[in-house]
Amino acid sequence: MKFMCSRDRLNEAISIVQKAVSTRSTLPILDGILIEASVSEGVKLTGYDLETGIEAKLEADIKADGSVVINSKLFGEIVRKLPEEFVTLETDDRLTINIECGSSVFSIKGLSSEGYPKIPEVQDAQKVILMQGVLRDMIRQTIFAVSTDESRPTLNGCFFICDGFSVEMVAIDGFRLALRKQAIGSDLPVMKFIVPGKALHEAGRILDGKDAELVIYSSQNHILLDTGKVRIVSRLIQGEYMNYKAILPKSGDTTMLVSSAVMLSAIERASLIILSEDRRSPVQLTMPNDEVLVISASTELGTLREEIPVSIRGERIDIDFNPRYFIDALRVIEDEEITIQFSGSNGPCVLKPTEGDDFAYLVLPLRR
Amino acid sequence: MKFMCSRDRLNEAISIVQKAVSTRSTLPILDGILIEASVSEGVKLTGYDLETGIEAKLEADIKADGSVVINSKLFGEIVRKLPEEFVTLETDDRLTINIECGSSVFSIKGLSSEGYPKIPEVQDAQKVILMQGVLRDMIRQTIFAVSTDESRPTLNGCFFICDGFSVEMVAIDGFRLALRKQAIGSDLPVMKFIVPGKALHEAGRILDGKDAELVIYSSQNHILLDTGKVRIVSRLIQGEYMNYKAILPKSGDTTMLVSSAVMLSAIERASLIILSEDRRSPVQLTMPNDEVLVISASTELGTLREEIPVSIRGERIDIDFNPRYFIDALRVIEDEEITIQFSGSNGPCVLKPTEGDDFAYLVLPLRR
Numbered sequence: 202m203k204f205m206c207s208r209d210r211l212n213e214a215i216s217i218v219q220k221a222v223s224t225r226s227t228l229p230i231l232d233g234i235l236i237e238a239s240v241s242e243g244v245k246l247t248g249y250d251l252e253t254g255i256e257a258k259l260e261a262d263i264k265a266d267g268s269v270v271i272n273s274k275l276f277g278e279i280v281r282k283l284p285e286e287f288v289t290l291e292t293d294d295r296l297t298i299n300i301e302c303g304s305s306v307f308s309i310k311g312l313s314s315e316g317y318p319k320i321p322e323v324q325d326a327q328k329v330i331l332m333q334g335v336l337r338d339m340i341r342q343t344i345f346a347v348s349t350d351e352s353r354p355t356l357n358g359c360f361f362i363c364d365g366f367s368v369e370m371v372a373i374d375g376f377r378l379a380l381r382k383q384a385i386g387s388d389l390p391v392m393k394f395i396v397p398g399k400a401l402h403e404a405g406r407i408l409d410g411k412d413a414e415l416v417i418y419s420s421q422n423h424i425l426l427d428t429g430k431v432r433i434v435s436r437l438i439q440g441e442y443m444n445y446k447a448i449l450p451k452s453g454d455t456t457m458l459v460s461s462a463v464m465l466s467a468i469e470r471a472s473l474i475i476l477s478e479d480r481r482s483p484v485q486l487t488m489p490n491d492e493v494l495v496i497s498a499s500t501e502l503g504t505l506r507e508e509i510p511v512s513i514r515g516e517r518i519d520i521d522f523n524p525r526y527f528i529d530a531l532r533v534i535e536d537e538e539i540t541i542q543f544s545g546s547n548g549p550c551v552l553k554p555t556e557g558d559d560f561a562y563l564v565l566p567l568r569r
Numbered sequence: 570m571k572f573m574c575s576r577d578r579l580n581e582a583i584s585i586v587q588k589a590v591s592t593r594s595t596l597p598i599l600d601g602i603l604i605e606a607s608v609s610e611g612v613k614l615t616g617y618d619l620e621t622g623i624e625a626k627l628e629a630d631i632k633a634d635g636s637v638v639i640n641s642k643l644f645g646e647i648v649r650k651l652p653e654e655f656v657t658l659e660t661d662d663r664l665t666i667n668i669e670c671g672s673s674v675f676s677i678k679g680l681s682s683e684g685y686p687k688i689p690e691v692q693d694a695q696k697v698i699l700m701q702g703v704l705r706d707m708i709r710q711t712i713f714a715v716s717t718d719e720s721r722p723t724l725n726g727c728f729f730i731c732d733g734f735s736v737e738m739v740a741i742d743g744f745r746l747a748l749r750k751q752a753i754g755s756d757l758p759v760m761k762f763i764v765p766g767k768a769l770h771e772a773g774r775i776l777d778g779k780d781a782e783l784v785i786y787s788s789q790n791h792i793l794l795d796t797g798k799v800r801i802v803s804r805l806i807q808g809e810y811m812n813y814k815a816i817l818p819k820s821g822d823t824t825m826l827v828s829s830a831v832m833l834s835a836i837e838r839a840s841l842i843i844l845s846e847d848r849r850s851p852v853q854l855t856m857p858n859d860e861v862l863v864i865s866a867s868t869e870l871g872t873l874r875e876e877i878p879v880s881i882r883g884e885r886i887d888i889d890f891n892p893r894y895f896i897d898a899l900r901v902i903e904d905e906e907i908t909i910q911f912s913g914s915n916g917p918c919v920l921k922p923t924e925g926d927d928f929a930y931l932v933l934p935l936r937r
Contacts, residue, residue, distance in 0.1 A: 275870060278841045284834060297871075305838055309871035466652060470673055473646045502643060503665075503677035 202238045202267025203291040206259055208283045208302065214257040215277045217431055218248035220403040221255040222273040233270035235317045236290070238263050247320065248273065253400040254320035254434040255407070265291075268314035271298055279307055320434050323425040326418035327390040329363055331383075333408040333415045333428060339370045339381045340405040342533040342560065346372035346379035347398035355440040358395040365391050371445050372398075377526045378448060378563040394419050395442055400435030407431060449561055450549060453542035458512040458555065459494065461539050465531035467507045471498040472524040474505055483521035483567045488513055498524070520546050521567040527552075530562035570606045570635025571659040574627055576651045576670065582625040583645045585799055586616035588771040589623035590641040601638035603685045604658070606631050615688065616641065621768040622688035622802040623775070633659075636682035639666055647675055688802050691793040694786035695758040697731055699751075701776040701783045701796060707738045707749045708773040710901040710928065714740035714747035715766035723808040726763040733759050739813050740766075745894045746816060746931040762787050763810055768803030775799060817929055818917060821910035823883040826923065827862065829907045833899035835875045839866040840892040842873055851889035851935045856881055866892075888914045889935040895920075898930035 215234065223231045235247040244259040269292050280288070285303040292298050292311060300307040340359070348356035353375075360371040367384045404426055408415065418425040419437070426433040471484040475498050487495045491513040497506045520543060530552050542551045546569065552562040583602065591599045603615040612627040637660050648656070653671040660666050660679060668675040708727070716724035721743075728739040735752045772794055776783065786793040787805070794801040839852040843866050855863045862879040866872065888911060898920050910919045914937065920930040 272870070275841065279838070282834070282838050282841060284838075304877065305835070305873065305875045307838075307842070307871060307873050309842075310869075466650070467673070470647070470650050470652075470675075473643065473650060474675070474677075501678075502640070503675060505673065505675050507673045509672065 202236070202269060203264040203289070204238050204244055204261040205264070205287060205289045206244065206261035208280060208286055208288050210259060211288055212277075212280050214246045214259045215273075215280055217257045217407055218246045218255045219273050219277055220406060221248035221250055221253045221433075223250035226250070230270055230312050230316045231318075232272055232274070233312055233317070234273045234276055235268065235270050235314055237268040237314070239266045247317075249318060249320055251318060252397065252436055253403060255403070256320070256432045256434075258430050267292055269296055269298055269311040270314055270317050271309060271311050275309065279309070321423050321436075323418045323420045323423045323434065326420045326425065327392050328419075329368065329385070329389055329392070329417045331368065331385065331415050331417060333413045335383055336415060336417075336426075337405050337408040339368070339383060340401050340408075342381045343370045343372040343379040344398060344401055344405065345529045345533070346374050346377050346562075347401075348372075348374035349398075350375065355395055355438055355442050358397045358438045359401055360393065360395050360442040360445070362393040363389050363391060365389050371442075373443055373445060373448075376523070376565050377530075378445060378561070379530065380445065380449070380561040380563075382559055392419055393442075394424060395438035395440070396424055397435055397438055400424075400433065404433050407433065448549070449563060450542070450544050450551060453515070453544045453548075453551070455488075455513065455515040455518055455543040457488075457494065457514075457541045457543070458538060459509065459541060461531050461534045461536060463509050464494075464496075465528065467496045467509050468524050468527050468531065470507065471496055471505050472528065474498050474500050474502045475524060481567075484524040484527070485519065485521050487519045488517035491517070516545075518543055518546050519569075520550065521569055522550075522564060523567060526564045530564065534560065534562070570604070570637060571632040571657070572606050572612055572629040573632070573655060573657045574612065574629035576648060576654055576656050578627055579656055580645075580648050582614045582627045583641075583648055585625045585775055586614045586623045587641050587645055588774060589616035589618055589621045589801075591618035594618070598638055598680050598684045599686075600640055600642070601680055601685070602641045602644055603636065603638050603682055605636040605682070607634045615685075617686060617688055619686060620765065620804055621771060623771070624688070624800045624802075626798050635660055637664055637666055637679040638682055638685050639677060639679050643677065647677070689791050689804075691786045691788045691791045691802060694788045694793065695760050696787075697736065697753070697757055697760070697785045699736065699753065699783050699785060701781045703751055704783060704785075704794075705773050705776040707736070707751060708769045708776075710749045711738045711740045711747040712766060712769055712773065713897045713901070714742050714745050714930075715769075716740075716742035717766075718743065723763055723806055723810050726765045726806045727769055728761065728763050728810040728813070730761040731757050731759060733757050739810075741811055741813060741816075744891070744933050745898075746813060746929070747898065748813070748817070748929040748931075750927055760787055761810075762792060763806040763808070764792055765803055765806055768792075768801065772801050775801065816917070817931060818910070818912055818919060821883070821912045821916075821919070823856075823881065823886055823911040825856075825862065825882075825909045825911070826880040826906060827877065827909060829899050829902045829904060831877050832862075832864075833896065835864045835877050836892050836895050836899070838875065839864055839873050840896065842866050842868050842870045843892060849935075852892040852895070853887065853889050855887045856885035859885070884913075886911055886914050887937075888918065889937055890918075890932060891935060894932045898932065902928065902930070 238244045244261040283302040289301040296311040298309045298311045362369040369382045372379045416427045475482040494511040606612045612629040651670040657669040664679040666677045666679045730737040737750045740747045784795045843850040853865045859881040865874045
């Protein structure tokens with residue numbers, strides 16, 4: 202194998218595929234990046250932790266076909282520190298990889314690509330085309346509510362639903378639910394599947410460019426996100442997802458209009474005096490009249506009391522929350538003003554747009 | 570106690586004095602910041618870990634004198650998140666501190682200032698006036714060589730020497746020496762003392778503004794750095810400092826001119842294949858002719874070989890080093906070109922300016 206390429210592009214491709222390289226593998230080959238060069242197909246880098254696989258194409262001037270596996274961390278550090286713009290990579294017949302750049306020559310021991318696991322092919326797939334920026338936002342706006350409780354595996358991923366016209370992503374962790382919906386067009390396939398949180402997290406860090414397209418392919422067991430330059434493959438979580446529509450209340454006894462930024466900063470302040478270890482200490486919401494929300498918190502450290510302007514319709518209530526759940530939702534909401542719908546002091550509360558149904562964040566209160 | 574002040578200035582003063590607040594104290598009062606307000610003397614914040622004390626003055630509109638101690642971490646987090654520009658701080662007779670800003674009111678339990686330890690007065694002091702930027706650079710350029718070996722306490726600080734005309738700072742850790750010298754003027758007092766590394770580290774993070782002056786006061790047991798707004802007090806390390814002038818060789822058998830940036834980046838690359846845990850693996854310098862230095866390293870991960878242009882006078886030698894020691898020195902040297910003076914393959918090596926004596930970095934080689 203021998204090829205020449207740009208240091209910056211090589212660096213970029215490495216940092217993309219590194220996101221799928223296992224950091225605590227027992228198999229040394231999984232700590233590696235697979236480099237494959239072929240005059241006909243170009244250069245491709247691959248990282249794969251047996252659950253998520255990422256491939257990145259690299260523009261290169263290829264002199265000889267071949268493949269090798271190189272330690273991911275070392276390769277990344279070396280390329281980042283190379284002195285000049287053009288790099289030559291060459292392997293010898295003993296799997297030593299020579300990395301030459303300016304007057305620097307690194308010789309690193311590689312592993313045979315024969316031992317590297319194959320990323321599954323996504324066959325008989327249905328597909329949806331989305332803008333990369335749209336999917337990235339949808340991931341960011343739901344992923345924090347993915348459960349890490351391994352006893353309920355279907356909740357360890359985001360549920361992705363395409364009804365033929367729009368795409369919906371849902372995450373539930375038992376205490377809250379996050380839902381984002383995006384109208385896409387028409388004549389889309391009807392499909393639904395559960396994507397592991399980790400794969401989506403890595404995808405969210407790679408996706409870029411609001412104007413660039415992305416194709417999502419899904420088969421029975423796998424999903425493939427293809428940007429053209431980068432392909433991300435993940436297994437799907439099998440099983441029936443929770444009936445989230447039954448959880449979301451259609452209406453509430455109390456409706457409150459509020460500025461999302463004002464509410465966020467007040468709850469962030471309240472969270473300062475609630476020790477993070479002490480989940481029992483809630484932030485308390487009270488409604489002295491229809492135009493004021495009082496946000497307060499009290500622990501052994503001290504108290505906070507703050508009034509913010511709101512507009513309340515319906516019954517005024519007192520309710521307690523884990524501030525974390527409100528903060529996570531309010532940080533990803535882009536609307537300046539939102540509606541919060543309450544169902545009594547012990548029922549679920551839902552953060553929604555003032556119009557439409559682009560998102561819904563449900564939070565369960567702490568019982569008084 | 571009651572005063573009003575700017576949130577940004579309060580925030581700045583807190584982050585300055587926090588550098589001296591103990592992070593793992595067994596006495597709760599040492600986790601605190603002492604706030605003192607007096608109509609005649611203004612507002613002063615103090616952090617003190619019984620070794621380094623930092624006081625910061627704060628512009629404020631003082632309504633009532635008083636003092637209190639407040640938990641440093643909580644106070645810092647609250648002030649950083651306050652919603653508006655003006656803050657009112659007020660204590661009641663039960664030592665509760667009310668922090669009011671916009672519609673937010675925090676009430677935090679404080680501690681009595683009576684239990685807060687007194688920072689030593691620096692009496693019968695000699696003084697030197699320096700530019701803040703000069704002292705900050707001198708600290709940065711020597712502190713990495715301060716020893717952390719507690720069995721040799723005098724080496725746990727920087728040795729500060731004023732000979733009447735110039736100021737010198739020296740640090741030694743047994744494997745290397747860092748020396749920075751700065752001409753100041755004339756008619757300065759003759760003085761020398763050892764300042765603990767930790768105090769200098771914090772001072773280096775606080776000092777700012779190349780054009781602002783700083784007064785250094787030293788007494789038998791303490792040093793005071795006074796910028797006008799901020800006062801940093803530290804105990805001095807007692808004892809006789811190592812005779813560093815005897816360690817620095819006057820001349821060498823080999824002199825090499827080299828670009829400090831080129832040498833730094835080559836040694837940084839070599840360090841990538843030297844496992845950080847494996848101190849026995851050196852970077853190797855060889856001199857095939859008078860105009861080339863070969864930098865190489867070899868471990869079980871692989872090898873690096875790199876040639877850089879130099880100009881050598883005297884005997885050509887092969888020599889091995891811990892790359893860390895070269896990297897630390899080369900990163901703080903500002904001269905584009907430097908002289909490296911070798912004394913055979915097992916003697917000390919000194920990085921110096923090509924002209925003058927503003928700095929000297931001595932590094933002991935690893936024996937082959």
